[in-house]
Amino acid sequence: MRLQQQVAIVTGAARGIGKGIAEVLTREGALVVVSDVDAQAGEACVDALRAAGHQAQFVACNIADAQQVEALFDTVLSRHGRLDILVNNAGINRDAMLHNISEANWDAVIAVNLKGTFLCMQQAARHMRERGAGRIVNIASASWLGNVGQANYAASKAGVVGLTKTACRELARKGVTVNAICPGFIDSDMTRGVPEKVWQMMVDKIPAGYAGQASDVGECVAFLASGAARYINGEVINVGGGMVL
Template identity: 40%
Template sequence: MLDRVAIVTGGARGIGLGIAKMLFAKGHHLAIWDRDEEVLGTLSKTLNAGADRLLLQVVDVTNKAAIKEATDAITDHWSAPDILVNNAGITRDKRIINMTEEDWDIVLDVNLKSMFLCCKAVIPGMVNGNFGRIVNISSRAWLGGFGQVNYSASKGGAVSLTRTLAIELAREGITVNAVAPGIVDTPLLQNYSTEQRELLKKSVPTGRIGRVEDIARTVGFLADEENSYVTGQLIYVCGGRSLSNPSI
Protein backbone atom coordinates (compact mmCIF):
# COMPACT_ATOMS: atom_id res chain seq x y z
CA MET A 1 0.00 0.00 0.00
CA LEU A 2 1.20 3.51 -0.85
CA ASP A 3 1.60 5.90 2.03
CA ARG A 4 -0.81 8.79 1.66
CA VAL A 5 -1.17 12.26 3.13
CA ALA A 6 -3.90 12.38 5.74
CA ILE A 7 -5.59 15.06 7.84
CA VAL A 8 -7.49 14.38 11.04
CA THR A 9 -9.43 17.33 12.47
CA GLY A 10 -9.88 17.53 16.23
CA GLY A 11 -7.08 14.99 16.46
CA ALA A 12 -5.46 16.15 19.69
CA ARG A 13 -7.49 13.84 21.92
CA GLY A 14 -10.37 11.39 22.13
CA ILE A 15 -11.65 9.68 18.98
CA GLY A 16 -9.58 11.96 16.73
CA LEU A 17 -6.36 10.96 18.48
CA GLY A 18 -7.35 7.29 18.14
CA ILE A 19 -7.88 7.80 14.41
CA ALA A 20 -4.60 9.72 14.11
CA LYS A 21 -2.68 6.90 15.83
CA MET A 22 -4.26 4.33 13.52
CA LEU A 23 -3.45 6.29 10.31
CA PHE A 24 0.08 6.96 11.54
CA ALA A 25 0.61 3.27 12.34
CA LYS A 26 -0.50 2.44 8.78
CA GLY A 27 2.47 4.51 7.54
CA HIS A 28 0.67 7.58 6.23
CA HIS A 29 2.01 11.13 6.40
CA LEU A 30 -0.26 12.74 8.95
CA ALA A 31 -1.40 16.27 9.71
CA ILE A 32 -3.31 16.71 12.94
CA TRP A 33 -5.49 19.79 13.18
CA ASP A 34 -6.80 21.03 16.49
CA ARG A 35 -7.52 24.31 18.20
CA ASP A 36 -5.95 23.05 21.44
CA GLU A 37 -2.35 24.20 21.00
CA GLU A 38 -1.21 22.90 24.38
CA VAL A 39 -2.27 19.27 23.86
CA LEU A 40 -1.22 19.39 20.22
CA GLY A 41 2.31 20.25 21.37
CA THR A 42 2.59 16.96 23.27
CA LEU A 43 1.65 14.71 20.35
CA SER A 44 5.10 14.15 18.77
CA LYS A 45 5.97 12.40 22.00
CA THR A 46 2.67 10.50 22.19
CA LEU A 47 3.07 9.28 18.60
CA ASN A 48 6.82 8.93 18.97
CA ALA A 49 7.26 10.71 15.64
CA GLY A 50 9.50 13.23 13.94
CA ALA A 51 8.49 16.02 11.54
CA ASP A 52 9.16 13.85 8.49
CA ARG A 53 5.80 12.11 8.83
CA LEU A 54 3.87 14.30 11.28
CA LEU A 55 2.59 17.88 11.11
CA LEU A 56 0.85 19.38 14.12
CA GLN A 57 -1.17 22.40 13.05
CA VAL A 58 -3.20 24.75 15.22
CA VAL A 59 -6.38 25.10 13.20
CA ASP A 60 -9.82 26.18 14.26
CA VAL A 61 -12.01 24.30 11.80
CA THR A 62 -14.53 27.13 11.74
CA ASN A 63 -11.87 29.45 10.30
CA LYS A 64 -11.71 29.28 6.50
CA ALA A 65 -8.42 31.21 6.26
CA ALA A 66 -6.70 28.93 8.81
CA ILE A 67 -7.92 25.84 6.94
CA LYS A 68 -6.52 27.16 3.66
CA GLU A 69 -3.20 28.10 5.23
CA ALA A 70 -2.82 24.66 6.82
CA THR A 71 -3.79 22.84 3.60
CA ASP A 72 -1.25 24.88 1.61
CA ALA A 73 1.44 24.14 4.19
CA ILE A 74 0.77 20.38 3.92
CA THR A 75 0.90 20.56 0.13
CA ASP A 76 4.21 22.45 0.24
CA HIS A 77 5.66 20.10 2.86
CA TRP A 78 4.58 16.78 1.28
CA SER A 79 1.87 16.85 -1.37
CA ALA A 80 -1.86 17.54 -1.58
CA PRO A 81 -3.92 15.70 1.08
CA ASP A 82 -5.44 12.37 -0.01
CA ILE A 83 -7.35 11.48 3.15
CA LEU A 84 -9.53 13.80 5.23
CA VAL A 85 -11.19 12.71 8.46
CA ASN A 86 -13.65 15.38 9.62
CA ASN A 87 -13.77 14.52 13.30
CA ALA A 88 -13.76 17.80 15.29
CA GLY A 89 -17.00 18.18 17.18
CA ILE A 90 -18.58 19.69 20.27
CA THR A 91 -21.83 19.48 22.23
CA ARG A 92 -23.90 22.20 23.92
CA ASP A 93 -26.75 20.02 25.23
CA LYS A 94 -29.89 21.80 26.48
CA ARG A 95 -33.60 21.43 25.97
CA ILE A 96 -34.84 23.76 23.25
CA ILE A 97 -36.48 26.06 25.79
CA ASN A 98 -33.05 26.87 27.22
CA MET A 99 -31.00 26.62 24.07
CA THR A 100 -29.73 29.93 22.74
CA GLU A 101 -29.09 30.94 19.18
CA GLU A 102 -25.40 30.98 20.08
CA ASP A 103 -25.62 27.31 21.25
CA TRP A 104 -27.16 26.44 17.91
CA ASP A 105 -24.67 28.41 15.80
CA ILE A 106 -21.49 27.21 17.48
CA VAL A 107 -22.49 23.52 17.30
CA LEU A 108 -23.57 23.78 13.67
CA ASP A 109 -20.38 25.70 12.80
CA VAL A 110 -17.94 23.33 14.49
CA ASN A 111 -19.71 20.07 13.63
CA LEU A 112 -21.14 20.71 10.18
CA LYS A 113 -19.94 23.89 8.48
CA SER A 114 -16.36 22.81 9.24
CA MET A 115 -16.94 19.68 7.13
CA PHE A 116 -17.97 21.87 4.20
CA LEU A 117 -14.95 24.16 4.66
CA CYS A 118 -12.41 21.35 5.05
CA CYS A 119 -13.86 19.44 2.08
CA LYS A 120 -13.72 22.61 -0.03
CA ALA A 121 -10.04 23.01 0.85
CA VAL A 122 -8.89 19.48 -0.03
CA ILE A 123 -11.19 18.31 -2.81
CA PRO A 124 -9.45 20.23 -5.66
CA GLY A 125 -6.17 18.42 -4.85
CA MET A 126 -7.97 15.07 -4.62
CA VAL A 127 -9.63 15.68 -8.00
CA ASN A 128 -6.21 16.49 -9.51
CA GLY A 129 -4.77 13.26 -8.12
CA ASN A 130 -7.91 11.27 -9.04
CA PHE A 131 -7.91 9.81 -5.53
CA GLY A 132 -9.43 10.70 -2.18
CA ARG A 133 -10.91 9.25 0.96
CA ILE A 134 -13.16 11.48 3.06
CA VAL A 135 -14.61 10.15 6.31
CA ASN A 136 -17.04 12.28 8.29
CA ILE A 137 -17.70 11.55 11.94
CA SER A 138 -21.43 11.77 12.52
CA SER A 139 -23.13 10.28 15.59
CA ARG A 140 -25.88 7.84 16.47
CA ALA A 141 -27.51 10.95 17.93
CA TRP A 142 -28.45 12.05 14.41
CA LEU A 143 -31.44 9.77 14.95
CA GLY A 144 -32.50 12.10 17.75
CA GLY A 145 -31.39 12.69 21.32
CA PHE A 146 -32.99 14.49 24.23
CA GLY A 147 -31.50 17.96 24.71
CA GLN A 148 -29.53 17.70 21.49
CA VAL A 149 -31.52 19.54 18.86
CA ASN A 150 -28.40 21.41 17.71
CA TYR A 151 -26.05 18.39 17.92
CA SER A 152 -28.52 15.99 16.31
CA ALA A 153 -29.20 18.41 13.43
CA SER A 154 -25.46 18.91 12.87
CA LYS A 155 -24.82 15.16 12.77
CA GLY A 156 -27.82 14.56 10.49
CA GLY A 157 -26.44 17.29 8.24
CA ALA A 158 -23.15 15.38 8.18
CA VAL A 159 -24.97 12.31 6.84
CA SER A 160 -26.67 14.32 4.07
CA LEU A 161 -23.43 16.10 3.18
CA THR A 162 -21.69 12.71 2.97
CA ARG A 163 -24.30 11.18 0.68
CA THR A 164 -24.39 14.17 -1.65
CA LEU A 165 -20.62 14.60 -1.90
CA ALA A 166 -20.29 10.87 -2.59
CA ILE A 167 -22.56 11.27 -5.61
CA GLU A 168 -20.69 14.36 -6.83
CA LEU A 169 -17.22 12.85 -6.47
CA ALA A 170 -17.80 9.21 -7.40
CA ARG A 171 -16.23 9.56 -10.86
CA GLU A 172 -13.10 11.28 -9.48
CA GLY A 173 -11.72 8.35 -7.49
CA ILE A 174 -12.95 9.93 -4.25
CA THR A 175 -15.10 8.09 -1.73
CA VAL A 176 -17.03 9.91 0.98
CA ASN A 177 -18.42 7.98 3.93
CA ALA A 178 -19.61 8.61 7.46
CA VAL A 179 -19.20 6.84 10.77
CA ALA A 180 -21.78 7.14 13.53
CA PRO A 181 -20.26 6.33 16.91
CA GLY A 182 -22.54 5.48 19.80
CA ILE A 183 -21.22 6.21 23.28
CA VAL A 184 -17.44 6.31 23.31
CA ASP A 185 -15.17 6.78 26.29
CA THR A 186 -13.52 10.14 25.57
CA PRO A 187 -13.07 13.50 27.35
CA LEU A 188 -16.38 14.60 25.73
CA LEU A 189 -18.11 11.97 27.88
CA GLN A 190 -16.54 13.32 31.05
CA ASN A 191 -19.21 16.03 31.01
CA TYR A 192 -21.60 13.32 32.23
CA SER A 193 -22.04 12.31 35.89
CA THR A 194 -21.29 8.74 37.07
CA GLU A 195 -25.04 8.04 37.26
CA GLN A 196 -25.55 9.30 33.71
CA ARG A 197 -22.64 7.15 32.48
CA GLU A 198 -24.17 4.04 34.12
CA LEU A 199 -27.51 4.81 32.49
CA LEU A 200 -25.83 5.23 29.13
CA LYS A 201 -23.98 1.94 29.52
CA LYS A 202 -27.24 0.11 30.24
CA SER A 203 -28.69 1.49 27.01
CA VAL A 204 -26.02 -0.24 24.88
CA PRO A 205 -27.11 -3.71 23.66
CA THR A 206 -23.53 -5.05 23.86
CA GLY A 207 -23.35 -3.78 27.47
CA ARG A 208 -20.17 -1.75 27.18
CA ILE A 209 -19.16 1.77 26.31
CA GLY A 210 -17.24 2.05 23.04
CA ARG A 211 -13.49 2.56 22.79
CA VAL A 212 -11.76 5.02 20.45
CA GLU A 213 -10.13 2.02 18.76
CA ASP A 214 -13.59 0.72 17.76
CA ILE A 215 -14.16 3.91 15.80
CA ALA A 216 -10.60 4.15 14.45
CA ARG A 217 -10.76 0.62 13.02
CA THR A 218 -13.87 1.49 10.99
CA VAL A 219 -12.37 4.77 9.77
CA GLY A 220 -9.28 2.78 8.74
CA PHE A 221 -11.47 0.49 6.64
CA LEU A 222 -13.16 3.43 4.90
CA ALA A 223 -9.87 5.30 4.34
CA ASP A 224 -8.18 2.25 2.84
CA GLU A 225 -6.81 2.65 -0.68
CA GLU A 226 -8.28 -0.71 -1.72
CA ASN A 227 -11.70 0.24 -0.53
CA SER A 228 -12.97 2.05 -3.61
CA TYR A 229 -16.47 0.57 -3.92
CA VAL A 230 -18.00 1.76 -0.65
CA THR A 231 -19.18 5.33 -0.89
CA GLY A 232 -21.98 7.48 0.50
CA GLN A 233 -22.50 5.07 3.39
CA LEU A 234 -23.06 5.57 7.09
CA ILE A 235 -21.60 2.90 9.34
CA TYR A 236 -22.84 2.76 12.91
CA VAL A 237 -20.21 1.79 15.46
CA CYS A 238 -22.37 1.84 18.53
CA GLY A 239 -22.70 -1.64 20.04
CA GLY A 240 -26.15 -1.97 18.48
CA ARG A 241 -27.54 1.18 20.09
CA SER A 242 -28.91 2.40 16.74
CA LEU A 243 -31.25 -0.61 16.69
CA SER A 244 -33.37 0.72 19.52
CA ASN A 245 -34.32 4.31 20.21
CA PRO A 246 -32.99 5.22 23.62
CA SER A 247 -34.29 8.57 24.80
CA ILE A 248 -30.97 9.38 26.51
Protein backbone atom coordinates in the same frame (compact mmCIF):
# COMPACT_ATOMS: atom_id res chain seq x y z
CA MET B 1 0.57 -1.10 6.93
CA ARG B 2 -2.47 -0.46 4.73
CA LEU B 3 -1.83 3.28 4.49
CA GLN B 4 1.91 3.43 3.93
CA GLN B 5 3.18 6.57 2.15
CA GLN B 6 -0.23 8.25 2.44
CA VAL B 7 -0.85 11.71 3.88
CA ALA B 8 -3.85 12.28 6.12
CA ILE B 9 -5.40 15.23 7.91
CA VAL B 10 -7.39 14.50 11.07
CA THR B 11 -9.21 17.48 12.54
CA GLY B 12 -9.85 17.72 16.26
CA ALA B 13 -7.11 15.15 16.77
CA ALA B 14 -5.51 16.46 19.95
CA ARG B 15 -7.58 14.21 22.18
CA GLY B 16 -10.50 11.80 22.37
CA ILE B 17 -11.80 10.08 19.26
CA GLY B 18 -9.62 12.20 16.98
CA LYS B 19 -6.48 11.17 18.82
CA GLY B 20 -7.54 7.54 18.64
CA ILE B 21 -8.05 7.88 14.89
CA ALA B 22 -4.61 9.47 14.48
CA GLU B 23 -3.02 6.64 16.46
CA VAL B 24 -4.56 3.96 14.24
CA LEU B 25 -3.78 5.75 10.96
CA THR B 26 -0.13 6.31 11.89
CA ARG B 27 0.17 2.70 12.98
CA GLU B 28 -1.10 1.75 9.52
CA GLY B 29 1.75 3.75 7.99
CA ALA B 30 0.13 7.11 7.18
CA LEU B 31 1.76 10.44 7.88
CA VAL B 32 -0.92 12.17 9.94
CA VAL B 33 -1.32 15.91 10.19
CA VAL B 34 -2.90 16.45 13.59
CA SER B 35 -5.07 19.57 13.47
CA ASP B 36 -6.75 21.20 16.46
CA VAL B 37 -7.45 24.58 18.06
CA ASP B 38 -5.56 23.44 21.17
CA ALA B 39 -1.91 23.78 20.20
CA GLN B 40 -0.52 22.44 23.48
CA ALA B 41 -2.61 19.26 23.37
CA GLY B 42 -1.98 18.90 19.64
CA GLU B 43 1.78 19.10 20.03
CA ALA B 44 1.60 16.60 22.90
CA CYS B 45 -0.34 14.19 20.68
CA VAL B 46 2.27 14.51 17.94
CA ASP B 47 5.11 13.99 20.42
CA ALA B 48 3.45 10.77 21.63
CA LEU B 49 2.95 9.51 18.09
CA ARG B 50 6.56 10.24 17.16
CA ALA B 51 7.80 8.60 20.35
CA ALA B 52 5.98 5.46 19.21
CA GLY B 53 7.89 5.59 15.94
CA HIS B 54 5.13 7.06 13.80
CA GLN B 55 4.99 10.02 11.41
CA ALA B 56 2.97 12.99 12.61
CA GLN B 57 2.90 16.77 12.42
CA PHE B 58 0.78 19.43 14.09
CA VAL B 59 -0.95 22.31 12.34
CA ALA B 60 -3.22 24.57 14.40
CA CYS B 61 -6.60 25.33 12.85
CA ASN B 62 -10.04 26.55 13.84
CA ILE B 63 -12.10 24.80 11.19
CA ALA B 64 -14.95 27.31 11.56
CA ASP B 65 -12.64 29.94 10.03
CA ALA B 66 -12.36 29.68 6.23
CA GLN B 67 -9.00 31.42 6.09
CA GLN B 68 -7.49 29.06 8.68
CA VAL B 69 -8.85 26.04 6.83
CA GLU B 70 -7.36 27.26 3.56
CA ALA B 71 -4.03 27.83 5.33
CA LEU B 72 -4.15 24.29 6.79
CA PHE B 73 -4.56 22.70 3.37
CA ASP B 74 -2.02 25.02 1.75
CA THR B 75 0.50 24.03 4.43
CA VAL B 76 -0.07 20.31 3.97
CA LEU B 77 0.03 20.46 0.18
CA SER B 78 3.14 22.65 0.10
CA ARG B 79 4.96 20.31 2.50
CA HIS B 80 3.89 17.00 1.00
CA GLY B 81 2.46 17.72 -2.44
CA ARG B 82 -0.56 15.53 -1.84
CA LEU B 83 -3.47 14.70 0.44
CA ASP B 84 -4.83 11.18 0.39
CA ILE B 85 -7.13 11.12 3.42
CA LEU B 86 -9.28 13.70 5.20
CA VAL B 87 -10.97 12.79 8.46
CA ASN B 88 -13.43 15.44 9.64
CA ASN B 89 -13.58 14.69 13.34
CA ALA B 90 -13.53 18.11 15.04
CA GLY B 91 -16.74 18.89 16.84
CA ILE B 92 -18.26 20.54 19.89
CA ASN B 93 -21.47 20.23 21.85
CA ARG B 94 -23.49 22.81 23.76
CA ASP B 95 -26.32 20.67 25.07
CA ALA B 96 -29.63 22.04 26.30
CA MET B 97 -33.32 21.43 25.78
CA LEU B 98 -34.70 23.01 22.62
CA HIS B 99 -36.50 25.83 24.44
CA ASN B 100 -33.31 26.74 26.34
CA ILE B 101 -30.70 26.73 23.57
CA SER B 102 -29.24 30.18 23.11
CA GLU B 103 -28.70 31.53 19.63
CA ALA B 104 -24.99 31.78 20.41
CA ASN B 105 -24.78 28.08 21.30
CA TRP B 106 -26.78 27.13 18.23
CA ASP B 107 -24.43 29.12 16.02
CA ALA B 108 -21.27 27.78 17.71
CA VAL B 109 -22.21 24.13 17.19
CA ILE B 110 -23.32 24.62 13.59
CA ALA B 111 -20.19 26.66 12.82
CA VAL B 112 -17.77 23.95 13.97
CA ASN B 113 -19.63 20.72 13.31
CA LEU B 114 -21.31 21.54 10.00
CA LYS B 115 -19.68 24.62 8.46
CA GLY B 116 -16.22 23.44 9.52
CA THR B 117 -16.78 20.03 7.96
CA PHE B 118 -18.00 21.70 4.76
CA LEU B 119 -14.97 24.00 4.58
CA CYS B 120 -12.54 21.11 4.97
CA MET B 121 -14.41 18.92 2.49
CA GLN B 122 -14.40 21.73 -0.06
CA GLN B 123 -10.64 22.17 0.16
CA ALA B 124 -10.03 18.42 -0.01
CA ALA B 125 -12.43 17.98 -2.92
CA ARG B 126 -10.61 20.54 -5.04
CA HIS B 127 -7.32 18.67 -4.64
CA MET B 128 -8.70 15.13 -4.82
CA ARG B 129 -10.72 15.84 -7.97
CA GLU B 130 -7.55 16.89 -9.76
CA ARG B 131 -5.64 13.83 -8.53
CA GLY B 132 -8.48 11.45 -9.34
CA ALA B 133 -8.22 9.78 -5.94
CA GLY B 134 -8.90 10.36 -2.27
CA ARG B 135 -10.73 9.31 0.85
CA ILE B 136 -12.95 11.54 2.98
CA VAL B 137 -14.34 10.17 6.23
CA ASN B 138 -16.74 12.33 8.21
CA ILE B 139 -17.36 11.64 11.88
CA ALA B 140 -21.06 12.17 12.43
CA SER B 141 -22.87 10.75 15.46
CA ALA B 142 -25.66 8.39 16.40
CA SER B 143 -27.36 11.59 17.61
CA TRP B 144 -28.07 12.60 14.01
CA LEU B 145 -31.27 10.59 14.38
CA GLY B 146 -32.35 12.89 17.21
CA ASN B 147 -31.49 12.99 20.90
CA VAL B 148 -33.09 14.77 23.84
CA GLY B 149 -31.18 17.90 24.80
CA GLN B 150 -29.14 17.96 21.59
CA ALA B 151 -31.20 19.78 18.99
CA ASN B 152 -28.22 21.83 17.82
CA TYR B 153 -25.79 18.90 17.89
CA ALA B 154 -28.24 16.51 16.19
CA ALA B 155 -29.02 19.05 13.48
CA SER B 156 -25.32 19.60 12.80
CA LYS B 157 -24.61 15.88 12.54
CA ALA B 158 -27.65 15.26 10.34
CA GLY B 159 -26.21 17.97 8.11
CA VAL B 160 -22.90 16.09 8.01
CA VAL B 161 -24.74 12.98 6.81
CA GLY B 162 -26.39 15.03 4.04
CA LEU B 163 -23.04 16.52 3.05
CA THR B 164 -21.52 13.04 2.92
CA LYS B 165 -24.14 11.64 0.57
CA THR B 166 -24.09 14.68 -1.70
CA ALA B 167 -20.29 14.68 -1.92
CA CYS B 168 -20.38 10.98 -2.79
CA ARG B 169 -22.63 11.68 -5.75
CA GLU B 170 -20.39 14.54 -6.90
CA LEU B 171 -16.99 12.93 -6.39
CA ALA B 172 -17.42 9.20 -7.00
CA ARG B 173 -16.57 9.43 -10.70
CA LYS B 174 -13.41 11.32 -9.74
CA GLY B 175 -12.12 8.36 -7.74
CA VAL B 176 -13.00 9.84 -4.36
CA THR B 177 -14.98 8.04 -1.69
CA VAL B 178 -16.91 9.93 1.00
CA ASN B 179 -18.35 8.05 3.96
CA ALA B 180 -19.61 8.88 7.43
CA ILE B 181 -19.09 7.08 10.71
CA CYS B 182 -21.55 7.47 13.56
CA PRO B 183 -19.86 6.61 16.85
CA GLY B 184 -22.13 5.43 19.60
CA PHE B 185 -21.21 5.79 23.28
CA ILE B 186 -17.42 6.06 23.23
CA ASP B 187 -15.18 6.35 26.27
CA SER B 188 -13.73 9.83 25.71
CA ASP B 189 -13.11 13.18 27.37
CA MET B 190 -16.62 14.25 26.39
CA THR B 191 -18.43 11.22 27.82
CA ARG B 192 -16.33 10.94 30.98
CA GLY B 193 -17.89 14.18 32.15
CA VAL B 194 -21.35 12.66 32.53
CA PRO B 195 -22.60 11.52 35.96
CA GLU B 196 -22.03 7.88 36.83
CA LYS B 197 -25.79 7.20 36.75
CA VAL B 198 -26.04 8.56 33.20
CA TRP B 199 -22.97 6.58 32.13
CA GLN B 200 -24.56 3.35 33.33
CA MET B 201 -27.84 4.24 31.68
CA MET B 202 -26.06 4.70 28.36
CA VAL B 203 -24.11 1.46 28.68
CA ASP B 204 -27.33 -0.39 29.46
CA LYS B 205 -28.63 0.63 26.03
CA ILE B 206 -25.71 -1.04 24.27
CA PRO B 207 -26.21 -4.72 23.30
CA ALA B 208 -22.44 -5.26 23.53
CA GLY B 209 -22.63 -4.18 27.18
CA TYR B 210 -19.75 -1.70 27.28
CA ALA B 211 -18.62 1.68 25.98
CA GLY B 212 -16.45 1.69 22.89
CA GLN B 213 -12.91 2.98 22.63
CA ALA B 214 -11.58 5.68 20.31
CA SER B 215 -9.52 3.00 18.58
CA ASP B 216 -12.76 1.23 17.55
CA VAL B 217 -13.66 4.29 15.51
CA GLY B 218 -10.08 4.57 14.28
CA GLU B 219 -10.08 1.03 12.92
CA CYS B 220 -13.22 1.76 10.91
CA VAL B 221 -11.65 4.95 9.56
CA ALA B 222 -8.51 3.05 8.56
CA PHE B 223 -10.57 0.49 6.67
CA LEU B 224 -12.58 3.15 4.82
CA ALA B 225 -9.33 4.96 3.96
CA SER B 226 -7.75 1.81 2.56
CA GLY B 227 -7.89 0.29 -0.90
CA ALA B 228 -10.07 -2.49 0.46
CA ALA B 229 -12.96 -0.02 0.75
CA ARG B 230 -12.72 1.38 -2.79
CA TYR B 231 -16.32 0.39 -3.60
CA ILE B 232 -17.85 1.65 -0.37
CA ASN B 233 -19.17 5.15 -0.93
CA GLY B 234 -21.85 7.38 0.57
CA GLU B 235 -22.41 5.05 3.50
CA VAL B 236 -23.30 5.89 7.10
CA ILE B 237 -21.69 3.31 9.37
CA ASN B 238 -22.58 2.93 13.03
CA VAL B 239 -19.74 2.08 15.38
CA GLY B 240 -21.63 1.63 18.60
CA GLY B 241 -21.82 -1.98 19.73
CA GLY B 242 -25.35 -2.32 18.38
CA MET B 243 -26.78 0.73 20.18
CA VAL B 244 -28.31 2.00 16.91
CA LEU B 245 -29.91 -0.61 14.65
